[in-house]
Amino acid sequence: MAKEKKLVEAITSMEEDFAQWYTDVVKKAELIEYSNVKGCMILRPNGYAIWENIQKELDRRFKETGVENVYMPLFIPESLLQREKDHVEGFAPEVAWVTHGGMEPLQERLCVRPTSETLFCDMYSNIIQSYRDLPKLYNQWCSVVRWEKTTRPFLRSMEFLWQEGHTAHATEEEAEERTIQMLNVYADFCEQILAIPMIKGKKTDKEKFAGAHSTYTIEALMHDGKALQSGTSHNFGDGFAHAFDIQYTDKDNKLQYVHQTSWGMSTRIIGAIIMVHGDDSGLVLPPRIAPVQVMIVPIAQHKEGVLNKAYELRDRLAKSFSVKVDDSDKSPGWKFSEQEMRGIPTRIEIGPKDLEANQAVIVRRDTREKIVVSLDEIETKLAQVQETMQQEMLERARAHRDAHTYQAANYEEFKELIANKPGFVKAMWCGDEACELKIKEETTATSRCMPFEQEHVADTCVCCGKPAKTMVYWGKAY
Numbered sequence: 413m414a415k416e417k418k419l420v421e422a423i424t425s426m427e428e429d430f431a432q433w434y435t436d437v438v439k440k441a442e443l444i445e446y447s448n449v450k451g452c453m454i455l456r457p458n459g460y461a462i463w464e465n466i467q468k469e470l471d472r473r474f475k476e477t478g479v480e481n482v483y484m485p486l487f488i489p490e491s492l493l494q495r496e497k498d499h500v501e502g503f504a505p506e507v508a509w510v511t512h513g514g515m516e517p518l519q520e521r522l523c524v525r526p527t528s529e530t531l532f533c534d535m536y537s538n539i540i541q542s543y544r545d546l547p548k549l550y551n552q553w554c555s556v557v558r559w560e561k562t563t564r565p566f567l568r569s570m571e572f573l574w575q576e577g578h579t580a581h582a583t584e585e586e587a588e589e590r591t592i593q594m595l596n597v598y599a600d601f602c603e604q605i606l607a608i609p610m611i612k613g614k615k616t617d618k619e620k621f622a623g624a625h626s627t628y629t630i631e632a633l634m635h636d637g638k639a640l641q642s643g644t645s646h647n648f649g650d651g652f653a654h655a656f657d658i659q660y661t662d663k664d665n666k667l668q669y670v671h672q673t674s675w676g677m678s679t680r681i682i683g684a685i686i687m688v689h690g691d692d693s694g695l696v697l698p699p700r701i702a703p704v705q706v707m708i709v710p711i712a713q714h715k716e717g718v719l720n721k722a723y724e725l726r727d728r729l730a731k732s733f734s735v736k737v738d739d740s741d742k743s744p745g746w747k748f749s750e751q752e753m754r755g756i757p758t759r760i761e762i763g764p765k766d767l768e769a770n771q772a773v774i775v776r777r778d779t780r781e782k783i784v785v786s787l788d789e790i791e792t793k794l795a796q797v798q799e800t801m802q803q804e805m806l807e808r809a810r811a812h813r814d815a816h817t818y819q820a821a822n823y824e825e826f827k828e829l830i831a832n833k834p835g836f837v838k839a840m841w842c843g844d845e846a847c848e849l850k851i852k853e854e855t856t857a858t859s860r861c862m863p864f865e866q867e868h869v870a871d872t873c874v875c876c877g878k879p880a881k882t883m884v885y886w887g888k889a890y
């Protein structure tokens with residue numbers, strides 16, 4: 413028993429120290445390992461498998477909208493990066509440079525891509541000539557490098573995995589439509605597959621992407637009341653097209669600049685899954701994203717017939733679920749703790765008494781509810797349990813977010829809430845960047861987004877008292 417306690421004791425409780433709890437979970441669930449490269453993490457099989465499932469599901473959704481995958485070089489020549497002024501200024505502080513090839517100094521420095529707008533633009537200027545070449549709907553799955561000073565597993569690391577979509581369109585309307593379409597793809601994916609409800613909205617000018625005309629975002633609320641920007645979609649207008657000379661001849665044989673978008677989601681979203689659904693026993697994965705959905709744990713596996721029945725059950729369930737048997741020589745209690753730590757959504761316990769009664773016990777990871785089912789109908793029952801769990805996880809996350817969303821009519825209320833009530837604060841804003849800066853400086857809260865679903869919380873700006881233009885979600889963020 414002493415050994416069994418160790419695994420559970422090893423995690424700090426969420427209420428005690430949320431940051432430490434998070435670090436404990438990523439380590440103990442074996443999602444990542446720290447590497448010798450400072451600021452870079454190793455994705456272990458349990459972590460990488462989650463990313464593979466995210467990739468599979470997103471990739472399918474992208475392709476349904478006509479997107480094609482490409483692969484671009486890892487390096488960007490300095491001259492190319494500098495073509496668009498805002499873009500280079502935005503990224504310069506966190507760019508890594510290659511200065512030598514072997515022993516030879518390079519004539520022109522190469523940066524390791526922090527994002528690939530410039531490469532896509534350069535390519536588009538070569539391959540787009542006529543209206544017949546449009547639209548171009550490209551995406552790449554890759555890693556990017558940003559020289560971050562402080563890093564945290566999944567949330568911020570020097571190199572991370574992501575996808576970046578880059579599209580070129582004939583008109584402004586088409587580009588805007590695509591920008592919103594991809595934001596909706598992300599939001600639907602997060603709700604339906606990750607069971608994380610999202611606030612959809614537009615970033616303020618201060619928070620928008622370097623070089624973008626407008627940036628849209630999906631924002632989620634973590635268990636500790638902090639916000640996490642979970643995916644972004646940018647409309648570039650024709651800014652990059654002018655900088656990179658991307659023109660096409662329209663149907664009237666006139667030269668026109670294209671309108672572009674880009675959109676991305678990264679391994680950061682795994683941090684959101686952990687921080688929205690996890691508990692004091694570890695990770696809790698929604699069934700639709702879990703690499704292993706069912707762990708069969710044989711009870712008294714040395715008894716005749718138990719292991720064989722467990723394997724038989726695995727082979728049956730494998731037709732519809734991702735399933736494993738833990739047939740190691742650890743005790744059942746130890747196996748339970750491990751399965752819970754890894755967030756495997758359901759466990760099936762089967763022992764000698766169950767064999768006699770032709771039954772098994774399904775245990776839900778989130779509620780620990782035990783459901784005794786006949787082996788004759790276990791496929792159907794298990795599917796129902798997983799479906800219910802998926803829905804209830806989304807509802808719980810939404811209820812948590814709603815219970816931690818406040819509104820402030822004036823600055824006193826605002827400061828009071830930000831200081832004492834972790835969560836989103838809905839408040840009106842005049843549109844002046846000075847107010848945003850003041851709020852950030854005095855409260856550390858930032859504007860998360862101007863939500864599509866606007867509400868009228870007050871008549872005046874929460875900060876300066878001048879007439880308000882829009883409602884903003886504010887909060888402390890990762």
Ligand SMILES: [Zn+2]
Nearest residue numbers: 842847873876
């Ligand atoms: Zn103001």
